[in-house]
Amino acid sequence: MIDQDVLERVLGAAMRTGGEFAEVFAEDKRNSSAVLDDGRVEELTSGRDRGAGIRVVVGDTTGFAHTADLTEAGLLAAAEAAAAAARGGGGGANVVALNQQSASRGYEILMQPGDVPKARKVELLTRANDIARSSGNAISQVSVVYSDGRRRILVANSDGLLVEDDTTRTFFAVSCVATGDTGMQTGRQSIGHTVGFELFDMYDVDQLARDAAERAIVKLAARPAPSGQMPVVIGSGGGGVLFHEACGHGLEADLVSKGASVFGGRVGQQVASRGVTVVDDGTMAREWGNLAIDDEGAPAQRNVLIEDGVLTDYMWDQLRARKEGRSSSGNGRRQSYQHLPMVRMTNTYLLAGEEDPESIIASTPKGVYVKHLGGGQVNTATGDFVFGMTEAYLIEDGEITEPLREGNLIGNGPEVLQRIDALGNDFAMGPPGTCGKDGQGVPVGDGVPTLRVSSLTIGGTAA
Amino acid sequence: MSDELLGIADRVVAMTKPGEQLEAVVVRGTDTEIRVYGGEVESLSSAQSQGIGIRVIVDGRQGFAYAGSLDESVLAETLAEARDNAGFASFDQFAGLATPDGVAVPVLDLYRDELESFAPADKVAMAAEIERVVLSADPRISGIESAEYADSLSQAAIATSTGIRTVGRETSCYVATYAMASEGDDTQTGFGFSVGRQPSDLDPARAANQAAERATRMLGAVQPSSGRFTVVFDPWVTAQFLGILGQTFDGDAVLKGRSLFAERLGESVASTIVTLVDDPTDVRSVTATDADGEGLAARRNVLIENGVVKQFIHNAYTARRAGTVSTGNAVRGFKSTPSVGCMSVSLVPGVTDPAALIAGISDGVLVQEVSGLHSGVNPVSGDFSTGAEGLRIRNGQLAEPLREFTIASTLQKMLLDVQAIGNDLEFLPMNASGVSLVVSDLTISGS
Numbered sequence: 062m063i064d065q066d067v068l069e070r071v072l073g074a075a076m077r078t079g080g081e082f083a084e085v086f087a088e089d090k091r092n093s094s095a096v097l098d099d100g101r102v103e104e105l106t107s108g109r110d111r112g113a114g115i116r117v118v119v120g121d122t123t124g125f126a127h128t129a130d131l132t133e134a135g136l137l138a139a140a141e142a143a144a145a146a147a148r149g150g151g152g153g154a155n156v157v158a159l160n161q162q163s164a165s166r167g168y169e170i171l172m173q174p175g176d177v178p179k180a181r182k183v184e185l186l187t188r189a190n191d192i193a194r195s196s197g198n199a200i201s202q203v204s205v206v207y208s209d210g211r212r213r214i215l216v217a218n219s220d221g222l223l224v225e226d227d228t229t230r231t232f233f234a235v236s237c238v239a240t241g242d243t244g245m246q247t248g249r250q251s252i253g254h255t256v257g258f259e260l261f262d263m264y265d266v267d268q269l270a271r272d273a274a275e276r277a278i279v280k281l282a283a284r285p286a287p288s289g290q291m292p293v294v295i296g297s298g299g300g301g302v303l304f305h306e307a308c309g310h311g312l313e314a315d316l317v318s319k320g321a322s323v324f325g326g327r328v329g330q331q332v333a334s335r336g337v338t339v340v341d342d343g344t345m346a347r348e349w350g351n352l353a354i355d356d357e358g359a360p361a362q363r364n365v366l367i368e369d370g371v372l373t374d375y376m377w378d379q380l381r382a383r384k385e386g387r388s389s390s391g392n393g394r395r396q397s398y399q400h401l402p403m404v405r406m407t408n409t410y411l412l413a414g415e416e417d418p419e420s421i422i423a424s425t426p427k428g429v430y431v432k433h434l435g436g437g438q439v440n441t442a443t444g445d446f447v448f449g450m451t452e453a454y455l456i457e458d459g460e461i462t463e464p465l466r467e468g469n470l471i472g473n474g475p476e477v478l479q480r481i482d483a484l485g486n487d488f489a490m491g492p493p494g495t496c497g498k499d500g501q502g503v504p505v506g507d508g509v510p511t512l513r514v515s516s517l518t519i520g521g522t523a524a
Numbered sequence: 525m526s527d528e529l530l531g532i533a534d535r536v537v538a539m540t541k542p543g544e545q546l547e548a549v550v551v552r553g554t555d556t557e558i559r560v561y562g563g564e565v566e567s568l569s570s571a572q573s574q575g576i577g578i579r580v581i582v583d584g585r586q587g588f589a590y591a592g593s594l595d596e597s598v599l600a601e602t603l604a605e606a607r608d609n610a611g612f613a614s615f616d617q618f619a620g621l622a623t624p625d626g627v628a629v630p631v632l633d634l635y636r637d638e639l640e641s642f643a644p645a646d647k648v649a650m651a652a653e654i655e656r657v658v659l660s661a662d663p664r665i666s667g668i669e670s671a672e673y674a675d676s677l678s679q680a681a682i683a684t685s686t687g688i689r690t691v692g693r694e695t696s697c698y699v700a701t702y703a704m705a706s707e708g709d710d711t712q713t714g715f716g717f718s719v720g721r722q723p724s725d726l727d728p729a730r731a732a733n734q735a736a737e738r739a740t741r742m743l744g745a746v747q748p749s750s751g752r753f754t755v756v757f758d759p760w761v762t763a764q765f766l767g768i769l770g771q772t773f774d775g776d777a778v779l780k781g782r783s784l785f786a787e788r789l790g791e792s793v794a795s796t797i798v799t800l801v802d803d804p805t806d807v808r809s810v811t812a813t814d815a816d817g818e819g820l821a822a823r824r825n826v827l828i829e830n831g832v833v834k835q836f837i838h839n840a841y842t843a844r845r846a847g848t849v850s851t852g853n854a855v856r857g858f859k860s861t862p863s864v865g866c867m868s869v870s871l872v873p874g875v876t877d878p879a880a881l882i883a884g885i886s887d888g889v890l891v892q893e894v895s896g897l898h899s900g901v902n903p904v905s906g907d908f909s910t911g912a913e914g915l916r917i918r919n920g921q922l923a924e925p926l927r928e929f930t931i932a933s934t935l936q937k938m939l940l941d942v943q944a945i946g947n948d949l950e951f952l953p954m955n956a957s958g959v960s961l962v963v964s965d966l967t968i969s970g971s
Contacts, residue, residue: 105609288969447911449899468909469900520930
């Protein structure tokens with residue numbers, strides 16, 4: 062993307078005002094998407110974003126500038142702006158020698174979406190639309206989205222690192238509206254992986270469309286969710302966002318270092334029930350949060366955050382790791398070259414236990430079974446978090462009975478982790494997610510086995 | 525500078541082929557963001573960005589492409605890509621760009637030179653002040669999660685082969701902070717901010733004190749027991765609720781059967797004191813704009829008047845399909861085609877101040893923060909359930925702080941249950957303004 066000698070000169074210029082660390086992050090991203098709504102292929106969109114972000118660190122201060130101009134002159138101007146923002150006491154020339162390293166994700170992209178005719182993508186949309194509409198008379202509206210993105214990045218820094226990566230992601234989602242005597246309800250299903258067009262060899266689009274339609278139709282008969290506290294069983298693959306919110310964000314080192322996490326100072330302590338092991342793993346092949354390197358050039362890693370209930374480590378980016386004299390855990394990510402990196406999750410999941418999932422439900426006299434969770438939100442300083450249920454049912458006398466309308470559940474991270482009292486043997490990853498933090502969105506994955514939390518507050522309206 | 529952008533848009537439009545409609549949207553922005561922590565600059569980002577979006581409609585089929593660059597070579601490639609994409613869309617008899625509608629683009633004072641000349645050191649000082657005031661506001665303040673200053677100068681030009689040629693530019697800035705308060709093992713947080721078009725509009729001390737007060741008054745918060753209560757939304761919470769309510773007036777959702785008010789035009793859907801207006805021409809709003817995303821004049825639209833649905837909002841496409849005219853509500857960035865959305869929605873305020881609203885409630889809850897709106901509110905079904913924190917109201921007085929509870933109802937029922945609207949209209953860093961709002965019979969779920 063940029064010649065090595067140019068990068069060396071730009072980094073030298075960035076360090077000239079006394080910087081302790083400088084970095085060039087260059088990105089060349091191509092996106093394409095196609096949307097079908099209301100029975101019509103509304104449009105195809107293609108996009109291209111290309112540029113570089115340069116940061117210079119002096120003490121606790123980071124200066125940052127970005128540019129869409131990847132010529133040497135453009136990069137030097139950005140380097141000077143970043144250096145001016147983080148001016149140190151020192152000065153003089155600084156020579157940076159880069160050492161090219163290779164990044165590997167251990168598998169190949171089989172079918173680059175850019176090489177696939179657009180007509181084939183459109184065919185997927187119309188097929189999913191037809192199947193969803195024929196899934197029931199109650200289906201009154203369907204929208205289908207296809208998107209793919211190819212992102213090439215280059216990271217070069219004053220420690221001599223030079224590394225490049227090339228990532229391809231493909232996504233597909235079907236959303237349905239069902240209309241009945243009770244009003245309208247919605248159902249959505251999505252798939253997304255760090256793969257090319259072979260995504261559609263991994264999944265059956267027809268089934269996806271039928272499932273989305275079915276989810277909307279089932280909810281027409283849904284009754285208001287209960288209010289108050291009761292046991293909650295989360296379905297396999299449907300609810301990793303619970304851990305993303307309950308403990309994931311609270312284990313990000315940038316928040317911990319500011320005293321803004323309830324998990325601060327608790328490494329080595331029992332923070333969850335025995336048997337609970339939570340992992341963040343950027344190396345998981347083909348998953349939505351998969352990385353070869355993070356956006357600071359560090360190789361992706363499998364990091365055990367909680368092992369058998371004991372907090373083992375936080376997640377780290379380079380800035381925070383440098384201060385602590387340790388290495389990054391491969392969790393420094395950014396939305397684009399226009400953003401500074403920070404500590405972010407990749408694929409966050411809870412390892413399976415040994416129980417039969419059916420027996421977990423059978424041993425729950427009264428509660429809520431959440432088959433699919435929606436998004437969530439957490440206040441890491443207090444630990445209070447919410448997450449939505451997009452498909453949920455009542456459990457009565459150990460059996461799944463009536464469907465429930467949508468709503469949020471609320472809990473406190475450290476308390477909920479201690480209340481996990483059953484773990485199934487049926488681990489699965491969930492649908493692709495986008496995690497938002499400080500206005501930046503990055504792709505993340507999550508996964509859980511069937512599990513039970515002995516008590517959570519359900520945000521419904523029924524007594 | 526805007527002339528340069530219009531020049532680029534004109535050059536692209538000049539490439540229109542016979543039988544084709546072509547639109548170019550060109551934007552450029554300069555953004556600065558400064559974060560301060562521990563009296564030091566934690567980060568200072570400053571950069572210019574630009575981009576172009578090109579929409580082509582040929583034989584009733586639409587295609588689109590964008591690029592984050594204004595290089596000449598990129599323009600041609602983007603146009604070619606948009607043309608190619610058009611070939612794959614379905615035929616739509618209503619497809620088409622906006623055409624001049626005779627409504628004059630209002631002249632609004634949205635750009636302030638003062639921001640251009642505001643020195644970086646002064647920006648840092650403002651962020652540092654907000655941190656300093658938070659930390660000294662109360663002995664129970666234990667720190668900050670963030671203290672920041674941000675500003676933006678942006679300009680845009682839109683030109684089409686159908687005769688639209690519009691330019692606009694605007695400035696905005698804000699300071700914001702998250703404060704933390706601690707007592708024993710208990711930590712609570714509070715948010716404060718101040719927004720404006722130029723630095724002299726900002727009040728960092730007020731933002732800091734607001735954050736400190738909101739954090740400290742939550743110390744010792746307990747989970748309430750479940751029940752049905754009259755709830756007061758503070759302006760910040762009301763604005764988030766209005767942002768979602770506005771989606772139900774989207775003409776696209778109405779046409780496609782995704783609006784719960786689709787069949788309710790002219791009917792009463794809310795308490796008679798509810799008048800909901802989308803007014804991007806009110807320059808006090810940070811999201812005020814002179815023109816919409818298709819270059820048509822922005823205008824004041826009344827969505828609900830005294831409880832009755834008055835109209836839906838449209839862009840050029842949804843208006844043509846609905847047999848009406850655009851309400852100037854095309855919203856977009858350069859990376860997308862125009863959708864339909866509210867630009868600056870607010871309730872017409874009442875006459876009662878918030879303290880008097882609270883004084884009139886014998887048993888209720890003041891909600892100061894909600895969470896999980898994206899996962900707990902469904903604008904299609906109207907189901908509404910969010911996490912919340914706030915203070916109990918007992919005998920007209922604010923009482924103990926409450927946390928870890930949810931509030932739930934439906935959008936339909938909440939509108940009918942509006943009991944009072946405060947006089948404290950507040951402009952916020954979002955496309956909705958806030959005002960204190962009293963809603964009865966919400967379900968609180970706690971212990």
